[in-house]
Amino acid sequence: MSSSGVRPVTYWDGNPVPFITAWSGERVPSQPLAEIAGRGGTGLGFVDEQPLVDRQYYALWVRMPAVRTGRPDLKAVHALRQRQAMSRLLCQMCGGPTLGERPDERTLFLVGAAGGRPISEGEQTSSPPLHAVCARLAVEHCPRLRRGWAAALVEYTPAWGVEGILYRPDTLEPEEGLHSVSFLDTARLHWILASRLLVTLEGVTPVDDLDALCEDSEFAQITS
Numbered sequence: 633m634s635s636s637g638v639r640p641v642t643y644w645d646g647n648p649v650p651f652i653t654a655w656s657g658e659r660v661p662s663q664p665l666a667e668i669a670g671r672g673g674t675g676l677g678f679v680d681e682q683p684l685v686d687r688q689y690y691a692l693w694v695r696m697p698a699v700r701t702g703r704p705d706l707k708a709v710h711a712l713r714q715r716q717a718m719s720r721l722l723c724q725m726c727g728g729p730t731l732g733e734r735p736d737e738r739t740l741f742l743v744g745a746a747g748g749r750p751i752s753e754g755e756q757t758s759s760p761p762l763h764a765v766c767a768r769l770a771v772e773h774c775p776r777l778r779r780g781w782a783a784a785l786v787e788y789t790p791a792w793g794v795e796g797i798l799y800r801p802d803t804l805e806p807e808e809g810l811h812s813v814s815f816l817d818t819a820r821l822h823w824i825l826a827s828r829l830l831v832t833l834e835g836v837t838p839v840d841d842l843d844a845l846c847e848d849s850e851f852a853q854i855t856s
């Protein structure tokens with residue numbers, strides 16, 4: 633059985649476009665927010681809420697189209713593809729599965745780190761995993777990563793919480809900026825419109841040499 637889950641990467645203007653990047657045809661429409669009474673008490677909801685679609689990981693999720701049309705906005709992350717990639721450990725670059733890529737079942741994570749700070753044990757991230765070859769492609773093309781990056785092989789990635797916009801219970805006005813809320817913080821979880829799934833990185837081994845890792849995984853593909 634082949635161990636490679638690498639899929640063809642989408643290109644735009646000669647540059648690779650990550651799977652989780654949002655496109656101009658995917659602008660976030662205005663959200664039909666309302667205060668609703670749910671099982672856990674009063675909280676944020678949609679006027680026409682469909683709980684099986686709109687609620688994931690204990691939170692209300694932003695509604696947005698998922699069509700990948702128009703132009704990619706390389707600074708914008710698509711909330712639902714990010715959640716899909718993080719929850720199923722799909723590669724953020726090509727969208728293919730990363731599980732089974734390595735015989736030890738560890739997963740590669742890569743973050744921008746201008747100061748060269750390594751990924752530390754137990755830190756939270758909203759950046760989904762990558763294949764080794766996709767990580768090398770990202771480092772070659774992404775301006776932010778070219779200023780510095782840190783990579784690590786990770787054993788476990790338990791879901792930690794969500795990131796999104798918090799709304800004030802009394803006025804339903806949004807608070808400034810994005811907030812990270814743990815699944816243990818149910819009071820704030822009731823009032824967030826989620827746009828990212830965050831996981832904890834456990835069993836972290838830093839990786840300095842992506843080229844060597846690519847050769848490792850190519851070797852694994854040939855011999856498996």
Ligand SMILES: [Zn+2]
Pocket residue numbers: 637638639723724725726727728762763766
């Ligand atoms: Zn990939």
